[in-house]
Amino acid sequence: MNRTIFDKIWDAHRVAGAPGGLDLILIDRILLHERTGGVALRGLEERGLPVFAPDQAFAVMDHIIDTRPGRTDHTLMPTGTDFIRATRDAAGRAGIRLFDLDDPRQGIVHVVSPELGIVLPGATLICPDSHTCSQGALGALAWGIGSTEAEHALATATLRVRRPPRMRVRVDGELAPGVTAKDLALALLGRFGVGGGAGHVVEYGGRAIRALDVEGRLTLCNMGTEFAAFTAIIAPDEKVIDYLRGRDFAPAGEQWDAAIDHWMGLASDPDAEFDIEHVFDARDVAPMVSWGTSPQQVAPIDGVVPAHDAETRQDSDDARDRALAYMGLTPGDRLAGLPIDAAFIGSCTNSRIGDLRRAAALLKGRRVADGVRAICVPGSTQVKRQAEAEGLDAIFQAAGFEWRESGCSMCFFAGGESFGAQERVISSTNRNFESRQGPGTRTHLASPETVAASAIAGRIADPRRVAA
Amino acid sequence: MRPFTRLSARAVPLIRDNVDTDAIIPSREMRSVSKKGLADGLFAGWRYTRIGGRDPQAEFVLNQPRYAGAEILVSGANFGCGSSREHAVWALAEYGFRAVVAPSFNPIFQGNCIANGVVPAIVDASTIAAIAAGLEGADPPMLTIDLAAQTVSLPGGATWTFAIDAEAREALLAGRDPIAQTLQMAGQIRAFRAGDMAARPWIYDTVARG
Ligand code: SF4
Numbered sequence: 001m002n003r004t005i006f007d008k009i010w011d012a013h014r015v016a017g018a019p020g021g022l023d024l025i026l027i028d029r030i031l032l033h034e035r036t037g038g039v040a041l042r043g044l045e046e047r048g049l050p051v052f053a054p055d056q057a058f059a060v061m062d063h064i065i066d067t068r069p070g071r072t073d074h075t076l077m078p079t080g081t082d083f084i085r086a087t088r089d090a091a092g093r094a095g096i097r098l099f100d101l102d103d104p105r106q107g108i109v110h111v112v113s114p115e116l117g118i119v120l121p122g123a124t125l126i127c128p129d130s131h132t133c134s135q136g137a138l139g140a141l142a143w144g145i146g147s148t149e150a151e152h153a154l155a156t157a158t159l160r161v162r163r164p165p166r167m168r169v170r171v172d173g174e175l176a177p178g179v180t181a182k183d184l185a186l187a188l189l190g191r192f193g194v195g196g197g198a199g200h201v202v203e204y205g206g207r208a209i210r211a212l213d214v215e216g217r218l219t220l221c222n223m224g225t226e227f228a229a230f231t232a233i234i235a236p237d238e239k240v241i242d243y244l245r246g247r248d249f250a251p252a253g254e255q256w257d258a259a260i261d262h263w264m265g266l267a268s269d270p271d272a273e274f275d276i277e278h279v280f281d282a283r284d285v286a287p288m289v290s291w292g293t294s295p296q297q298v299a300p301i302d303g304v305v306p307a308h309d310a311e312t313r314q315d316s317d318d319a320r321d322r323a324l325a326y327m328g329l330t331p332g333d334r335l336a337g338l339p340i341d342a343a344f345i346g347s348c349t350n351s352r353i354g355d356l357r358r359a360a361a362l363l364k365g366r367r368v369a370d371g372v373r374a375i376c377v378p379g380s381t382q383v384k385r386q387a388e389a390e391g392l393d394a395i396f397q398a399a400g401f402e403w404r405e406s407g408c409s410m411c412f413f414a415g416g417e418s419f420g421a422q423e424r425v426i427s428s429t430n431r432n433f434e435s436r437q438g439p440g441t442r443t444h445l446a447s448p449e450t451v452a453a454s455a456i457a458g459r460i461a462d463p464r465r466v467a468a
Numbered sequence: 469m470r471p472f473t474r475l476s477a478r479a480v481p482l483i484r485d486n487v488d489t490d491a492i493i494p495s496r497e498m499r500s501v502s503k504k505g506l507a508d509g510l511f512a513g514w515r516y517t518r519i520g521g522r523d524p525q526a527e528f529v530l531n532q533p534r535y536a537g538a539e540i541l542v543s544g545a546n547f548g549c550g551s552s553r554e555h556a557v558w559a560l561a562e563y564g565f566r567a568v569v570a571p572s573f574n575p576i577f578q579g580n581c582i583a584n585g586v587v588p589a590i591v592d593a594s595t596i597a598a599i600a601a602g603l604e605g606a607d608p609p610m611l612t613i614d615l616a617a618q619t620v621s622l623p624g625g626a627t628w629t630f631a632i633d634a635e636a637r638e639a640l641l642a643g644r645d646p647i648a649q650t651l652q653m654a655g656q657i658r659a660f661r662a663g664d665m666a667a668r669p670w671i672y673d674t675v676a677r678g
Pocket of ligand 1: 062411
């Protein structure tokens with residue numbers, strides 16, 4: 001046999017062909033959040049259509065809820081309360097399980113789903129959110145869709161999709177100490193560009209990927225959408241099984257054993273065929289920082305903002321000029337040492353317990369530089385509680401970080417809180433687009449370690465030079 | 469959905485690569501739990517002089533009188549990247565755009581276009597440059613999109629073939645509603661699920677253990 005993991009999952013979910021060479025694909029899990037879920041559920045109601053399988057749908061509050069302590073339905077985003085209440089009411093009417101504001105299982109959808117065992121290897125999972133690809137880290141086929149497609153999935157338990165082509169990115173070697181999955185994700189974007197995934201299902205494999213823990217894999221797959229991939233996926237292994245064992249919605253008892261048998265057969269066959277194959281060497285990766293307004297505009301932390309004639313090749317001169325003007329940078333500027341105004345640890349890319357532990361290890365016994373606003377937003381309420389049980393909250397707060405309730409928070413600007421125009425932010429998030437974190441805000445993407453090291457220094461700083 | 473066959477209309481060149489959905493409709497402009505009321509917020513960050521304001525930024529193409537009433541947008545590669553928000557397409561459609569011509573589209577955005585009757589027409593970057601030059605020199609700046617023939621043409625006669633997914637083309641031509649069509653297969657879906665339930669019971673058993 002020569003099927004990839006993607007082919008195996010696709011074939012097992014193909015209900016029928018649909019006109020024009022599309023396939024009608026069975027959807028195992030539907031996730032909704034208050035930013036787009038309420039609109040989709042209302043769209044369905046307006047058409048008088050019920051949800052086909054409400055037990056297999058889950059809704060969360062994460063995007064526009066407040067993350068300041070003592071939060072209520074009221075948010076800083078004008079009209080945000082409408083989204084929260086509309087989603088709560090519509091989920092209730094549809095009989096969809098909701099992890100509401102005060103639920104101990106509340107959190108960012110792509111953090112909550114793995115940690116509750118909602119996403120499972122071999123499952124199809126969709127969410128009207130582009131970072132759904134994160135969840136491919138557990139060996140699921142998980143992809144982001146729009147609201148109208150979400151209505152289709154809710155109403156029919158299926159989606160009409162054209163079978164996407166397949167790409168394998170084999171990452172050889174191992175990441176050096178102090179270099180993380182986030183740095184690998186940014187390095188891959190720098191190397192292959194934001195169009196590099198080109199609508200493919202991108203399977204990450206190779207020694208460096210096997211060496212990543214499940215959280216690191218989630219971070220890597222998270223940025224599959226920045227890569228323009230259909231989605232990203234990694235074959236499940238013992239690490240995934242250990243991760244899922246005992247989680248709230250993971251199978252138990254006999255079903256657990258049967259599930260493991262099924263999951264262990266999912267990996268791509270040795271002679272599986274891919275439409276495109278890339279090889280990349282993890283040994284070459286350094287901690288990475290973005291310098292521009294596209295996630296492909298990255299450089300090693302000890303490097304400089306590249307000149308127009310540099311070998312980065314990915315940008316047109318015009319795109320680079322715009323980015324440099326927006327970021328207030330000039331080619332040749334050193335990245336390490338750039339003064340920062342703010343530091344943000346959070347988002348579905350890097351806000352899991354491991355991220356917080358690694359950042360806290362650098363912050364312990366140190367202080368955030370004067371004048372730097374530093375914020376940590378755990379990815380879920382479970383992550384927050386776990387961190388508090390380990391005393392990490394005390395370390396963050398003693399260092400001068402704000403310690404927030406879980407949610408998307410300042411990963412994106414929805415009209416509420418922002419960092420301010422021309423403020424330079426080092427951020428563990430995934431998007432550095434113009435005004436992503438607030439009108440005129442300048443975002444530099446990096447790992448949580450780099451964010452922590454930079455917060456202490458008051459300038460972009462290499463975490464490898466801060467002895468933990 | 470309104471079928472799309474052939475459209476001759478004013479076209480506006482916004483030639484930038486990687487126009488993301490937050491630029492198309494900033495998150496702060498998505499104020500209500502609705503697909504409506506978004507046209508005012510379209511390209512708000514570029515279109516108005518200040519955040520949240522409504523004073524037009526004179527230089528921005530959409531504000532130039534010659535492009536008023538445009539129904540076709542011509543842009544750069546990777547159009548619609550970023551957040552999957554369908555509001556980007558709803559805003560474009562409500563403003564009056566019925567087609568976007570670009571060298572490539574983000575996959576989710578492209579699906580959203582098709583779901584809302586907006587034609588995502590793919591031509592290469594050199595064709596974009598030729599179309600943009602043609603529009604800049606023309607008064608009024610018109611373009612014709614013929615979906616059946618898969619062509620885009622300038623009034624002078626210059627014509628290019630564009631690429632579009634075959635099924636998407638059919639659906640757009642017919643103004644087809646996929647949900648109603650799929651629901652006709654509900655019996656087949658139920659039977660498939662019943663078989664799958666025996667093979668993968670854990671997918672269907674979603675009672676929390678915790
Ligand atoms: S954390 Fe940021 S990227 Fe992730 S789902 Fe929330 S808004 Fe989107």
